[in-house]
Amino acid sequence: MVEKRTPVPVGEAVHRLSTQNVSGKTELIPLEQSFGRILAEDIYASHDVPAFDRSPYDGFAVRAADTQNASQDEPVRFKVVGEIGAGSLFTGEVKPLQAVRIMTGAPIPAGCDAVVMLELTKEISRDEIEIKRAFPQGANISRQGEDTKKGTVLVRRGMTINPGAVALLATFGYRHVKVAVKPLIGILATGSELVDVDEPLTPGKIRNSNAYMLIAQIERAGGKAVYFGKLDDEFEACLKAVKQALTEVDFLVISGGVSVGDYDYVPAILQEIKASVLFNKVGMRPGSVTTAATVGEKLIFGLSGNPSACYVGFELFVRPMIRKALLADKLHLRKVQAVLGTDFPKPNPFMRFVRARLSHQAEKLVAAPSGKDKSGIVSSLGETDCFIVLPSGTRGYEKGMVVDVLLLEDDEGSEWPWNDIVRSYK
Amino acid sequence: MVEKRTPVPVGEAVHRLSTQNVSGKTELIPLEQSFGRILAEDIYASHDVPAFDRSPYDGFAVRAADTQNASQDEPVRFKVVGEIGAGSLFTGEVKPLQAVRIMTGAPIPAGCDAVVMLELTKEISRDEIEIKRAFPQGANISRQGEDTKKGTVLVRRGMTINPGAVALLATFGYRHVKVAVKPLIGILATGSELVDVDEPLTPGKIRNSNAYMLIAQIERAGGKAVYFGKLDDEFEACLKAVKQALTEVDFLVISGGVSVGDYDYVPAILQEIKASVLFNKVGMRPGSVTTAATVGEKLIFGLSGNPSACYVGFELFVRPMIRKALLADKLHLRKVQAVLGTDFPKPNPFMRFVRARLSHQAEKLVAAPSGKDKSGIVSSLGETDCFIVLPSGTRGYEKGMVVDVLLLEDDEGSEWPWNDIVRSYK
Numbered sequence: 001m002v003e004k005r006t007p008v009p010v011g012e013a014v015h016r017l018s019t020q021n022v023s024g025k026t027e028l029i030p031l032e033q034s035f036g037r038i039l040a041e042d043i044y045a046s047h048d049v050p051a052f053d054r055s056p057y058d059g060f061a062v063r064a065a066d067t068q069n070a071s072q073d074e075p076v077r078f079k080v081v082g083e084i085g086a087g088s089l090f091t092g093e094v095k096p097l098q099a100v101r102i103m104t105g106a107p108i109p110a111g112c113d114a115v116v117m118l119e120l121t122k123e124i125s126r127d128e129i130e131i132k133r134a135f136p137q138g139a140n141i142s143r144q145g146e147d148t149k150k151g152t153v154l155v156r157r158g159m160t161i162n163p164g165a166v167a168l169l170a171t172f173g174y175r176h177v178k179v180a181v182k183p184l185i186g187i188l189a190t191g192s193e194l195v196d197v198d199e200p201l202t203p204g205k206i207r208n209s210n211a212y213m214l215i216a217q218i219e220r221a222g223g224k225a226v227y228f229g230k231l232d233d234e235f236e237a238c239l240k241a242v243k244q245a246l247t248e249v250d251f252l253v254i255s256g257g258v259s260v261g262d263y264d265y266v267p268a269i270l271q272e273i274k275a276s277v278l279f280n281k282v283g284m285r286p287g288s289v290t291t292a293a294t295v296g297e298k299l300i301f302g303l304s305g306n307p308s309a310c311y312v313g314f315e316l317f318v319r320p321m322i323r324k325a326l327l328a329d330k331l332h333l334r335k336v337q338a339v340l341g342t343d344f345p346k347p348n349p350f351m352r353f354v355r356a357r358l359s360h361q362a363e364k365l366v367a368a369p370s371g372k373d374k375s376g377i378v379s380s381l382g383e384t385d386c387f388i389v390l391p392s393g394t395r396g397y398e399k400g401m402v403v404d405v406l407l408l409e410d411d412e413g414s415e416w417p418w419n420d421i422v423r424s425y426k
Numbered sequence: 427m428v429e430k431r432t433p434v435p436v437g438e439a440v441h442r443l444s445t446q447n448v449s450g451k452t453e454l455i456p457l458e459q460s461f462g463r464i465l466a467e468d469i470y471a472s473h474d475v476p477a478f479d480r481s482p483y484d485g486f487a488v489r490a491a492d493t494q495n496a497s498q499d500e501p502v503r504f505k506v507v508g509e510i511g512a513g514s515l516f517t518g519e520v521k522p523l524q525a526v527r528i529m530t531g532a533p534i535p536a537g538c539d540a541v542v543m544l545e546l547t548k549e550i551s552r553d554e555i556e557i558k559r560a561f562p563q564g565a566n567i568s569r570q571g572e573d574t575k576k577g578t579v580l581v582r583r584g585m586t587i588n589p590g591a592v593a594l595l596a597t598f599g600y601r602h603v604k605v606a607v608k609p610l611i612g613i614l615a616t617g618s619e620l621v622d623v624d625e626p627l628t629p630g631k632i633r634n635s636n637a638y639m640l641i642a643q644i645e646r647a648g649g650k651a652v653y654f655g656k657l658d659d660e661f662e663a664c665l666k667a668v669k670q671a672l673t674e675v676d677f678l679v680i681s682g683g684v685s686v687g688d689y690d691y692v693p694a695i696l697q698e699i700k701a702s703v704l705f706n707k708v709g710m711r712p713g714s715v716t717t718a719a720t721v722g723e724k725l726i727f728g729l730s731g732n733p734s735a736c737y738v739g740f741e742l743f744v745r746p747m748i749r750k751a752l753l754a755d756k757l758h759l760r761k762v763q764a765v766l767g768t769d770f771p772k773p774n775p776f777m778r779f780v781r782a783r784l785s786h787q788a789e790k791l792v793a794a795p796s797g798k799d800k801s802g803i804v805s806s807l808g809e810t811d812c813f814i815v816l817p818s819g820t821r822g823y824e825k826g827m828v829v830d831v832l833l834l835e836d837d838e839g840s841e842w843p844w845n846d847i848v849r850s851y852k
Contacts, residue, residue, distance in 0.1 A: 031623060031638055032638060032641050032651075032653065034642075035641070035642035035645045035646065036645070045805075047627060049805065050632075051627060051632065052629065052630065058685070058687045058688075084630075085618055085619075085659065085688075085689050086617060086618060086619035086630075086659075086689070087617065087618035087619030087620065087630055087631055087632075087658075088618065088619075088630060089629055089630045103687055103688070103689060104685070104687065104731075104732075105617075105619050105632065105731070106619070106630065107629065107630045147805055148805040152805070154805060154808060155808045159808075161642075162642065162646070162808065162810075162811075162835070163639050163640075163642035163643040163646060163737070163807070164639070164737070164806075164807025164808040164809070164810050165807075165808040166635075166638050166639050166641070166642040167635040167636070167638065167639035167733055167737070167807050167808075168635075168805070168807065168808050169623075169638070170623045170633055170634065170635035170637075170638040170639065171632075171633050171635040171733075172633070173623055173624070173627070173633060174623070175623050175624040191512055191513065191531075192511055192512060192513035192514065193511075193512035193513030193514075193531050193532070194513065197457060197595075197596045197599055197600070197601050198599070198601040201473060201477060201599070203478065203515055203533065204478065204510075204512075204513055204514060204515045204532065204533045205513055206476075206477065206531065206597075207596055207597050207598075207599060208596065209592075209593040209594075209596035209597040210593070211596075212457055212458060212592050212593065212595070212596040213589050213590070213592050213593035213596065214589075215458050215461070215592070216460075216461035216587075216588065216589035216592040217589040219461045219462070220461065220588070220589060225458075227458065232513075233511065233512075259484070259530070260484075261484045261529055261530065263511050263512070263529060305530075305531070306530075307593055307597075311589070311590070311593070336786040337786060337788050337789045338789050339789050355590075360762040360763060360791075362763050362828065363763045363764050363765050363790050363791055363828050364789050364790055364791075365786070365789055365790075365791065379471075379475065379573055379574040379578070379580060379594070380590075381589070381590025381591075381593050381594065382580060382581045382585075382588065382590040382591040382593075382594050383590070384588075384590050385588075402788065402789050409588070409836075409837070410835075411835070
């Protein structure tokens with residue numbers, strides 16, 4: 001008996017998932033370990049930058065008024081009354097026709113309102129210099145707060161911490177940073193045809209590549225993978241493994257066993273553990289048999305055993321939920337537009353996701369398939385950095401058309417990519 | 427006395443560095459830890475994929491000749507003589523008008539040369555089915571080697587391992603993967619004005635943000651950072667720290683102390699340890715005082731203490747050498763073209779690198795400054811994902827011009843981005 005399943009559109013399937021309650025957790029980690037993590041709080045400037053008026057150059061701090069009559073022919077002579085290295089202070093008050101030697105970054109001494117660069121001064125003796133032109137009030141002074149005012153939001157919650165964000169966190173004294181805890185994502189590979197990576201291939205068998213691929217996809221998405229091993233297509237053993245795994249992880253991803261064949265036990269297991277099935281067929285290629293279900297607060301994903309369908313199913317459905325657990329503000333793959341690099345003459349009855357690679361031609365993005373695009377095909381996956389989205393319809397697509405692509409190597413994401421997919425009929 | 431330095435063009439500075447001998451090392455790591463690492467050997471297909479003729483669907487394997495007279499009105503009846511789950515084998519030979527129930531992925535039994543999908547058959551009894559149309563020889567059979575032929579190079583040495591590459595490695599039985607060892611990059615921050623991230627700010631001081639920023643930049647580039655702490659501007663202490671650090675790391679990055687001021691001790695230290703200076707001034711903004719030197723096989727980089735100049739100097743000069751140690755094939759930041767999102771009316775006497783952010787407008791890339799672009803300014807760094815490259819010249823640049831940009835969040839890189847920089851004068 002072939003079970004009848006009704007395919008739901010991709011956007012509807014993602015919607016059913018992304019409206020599920022997923023409670024992300026946060027933790028404090030040392031700043032030097034924060035690169036690549038997702039920030040769990042807005043970061044404010046805790047003080048002005050610069051925190052004080054300072055010199056952007058090596059030179060002499062003076063009173064601007066004293067330079068007003070200086071010229072090439074009639075230089076003005078100043079008495080050098082002190083020296084300020086970066087990080088030190090001049091404690092006195094500078095008086096008329098006095099100058100203080102100042103280093104880049106050092107605070108402007110009281111009384112001074114201009115800095116004259118070293119190369120525009122002439123050393124007369126150990127404590128005398130000459131200046132040969134006038135400087136206006138404020139010349140060569142970096143003003144307190146001119147970069148950033150105290151209280152400004154610098155980095156938003158939900159952002160992936162990059163080196164620039166680390167610099168900001170250090171500047172404002174964040175020795176520890178509040179980040180999202182990486183959710184634990186379990187992996188179970190099912191299929192009696194699977195041998196593990198270190199086992200010899202015997203007739204009729206294939207190697208278990210999905211589990212290792214999923215480990216990497218989970219890491220790329222920001223989660224932490226826990227691999228529970230591979231299982232033969234045996235109901236009791238699979239049921240037991242699923243139950244056990246669910247006690248240890250936040251989400252469970254099962255590869256294989258999701259279809260309607262005699263050896264596909266995932267539907268029966270979901271029934272047995274009283275999971276609520278959100279969808280079990282999606283109007284897309286590859287990956288139409290993708291299943292998602294909830295048991296309490298935990299999510300279970302049933303992905304196709306086929307490597308390409310597994311890959312696509314993960315990125316469209318599992319990744320956004322990992323991002324949600326990570327408190328990211330944009331859960332979905334980043335959608336941009338690109339020019340189609342090749343023809344797709346066949347119309348698609350369902351929305352199609354073509355594993356593709358982006359290239360740049362002048363200022364335009366071009367997307368072309370990264371290899372053969374049969375869903376069984378693994379050899380193109382290594383080159384894949386995006387999916388071309390080809391909506392269903394009665395006509396094919398032509399080279400040069402503008403299409404939507406979903407970026408796979410991107411931390412920014414999209415809020416909701418599933419409206420207004422480019423149809424691109426000429 | 428202000429030391430005279432002659433600025434070298436950026437491309438020449440990078441050339442002097444990248445022709446230095448850097449010996450990368452390799453190591454074997456478990457496949458499940460390989461994501462994001464750089465592959466140190468070409469990966470070949472160790473067998474055909476599929477490794478045998480197999481069924482892409484659930485259905486019945488038959489002899490195509492037996493279906494030739496089948497039609498809606500005159501279906502042909504087949505005797506079901508066996509069943510093959512994925513991973514199992516049918517050992518007999520299938521005879522005329524016999525069929526074998528076959529699961530997706532299972533090997534085609536001897537004698538059969540077509541598969542009829544389950545939904546196109548009619549079950550008559552437990553061991554009889556009817557087929558109502560003809561199938562050609564080879565219908566619905568995935569042929570051995572049709573995805574990948576044994577011996578094909580699948581992933582090239584020098585590639586960053588992504589989830590698709592992991593799938594390929596698993597498919598071909600790579601339990602362990604040969605990857606480049608992450609080079610150890612030391613960091614020393616100098617400057618008496620620096621207080622550490624957990625110390626209170628006192629008058630005239632700023633927080634040491636460069637060291638933490640560099641840790642993240644080193645990680646992003648694929649290296650491993652070792653932070654040796656911050657030092658006051660004292661010659662003896664700095665010299666001792668540099669000597670000690672060099673015994674422990676592959677490259678050493680020093681932030682601050684590289685200029686020609688009274689407290690800039692890096693030049694004297696390089697002289698003392700008999701380093702060969704490759705350059706100590708570059709025709710660029712920011713970061714003109716960037717220094718690079720060699721001592722034996724070790725590289726020393728002196729980057730400006732100014733956060734933005736330090737950031738740019740790292741990406742242009744240190745990153746390619748980390749990539750070289752990682753055996754990457756494309757050492758430099760990936761160069762692409764984009765439309766300028768804003769005017770730059772002031773001409774640049776030197777090549778300028780503007781910290782910028784890319785956005786997408788239809789199929790075009792647009793690059794606009796990520797914030798204020800004074801070199802002292804840290805607040806824009808969090809948003810930065812590329813540099814706009816503005817070559818020196820006598821005219822400014824206008825919004826809408828096509829310019830080169832260097833991508834900062836990219837693993838692919840460029841072989842040599844420094845020729846044919848877009849000048850973009852209208």
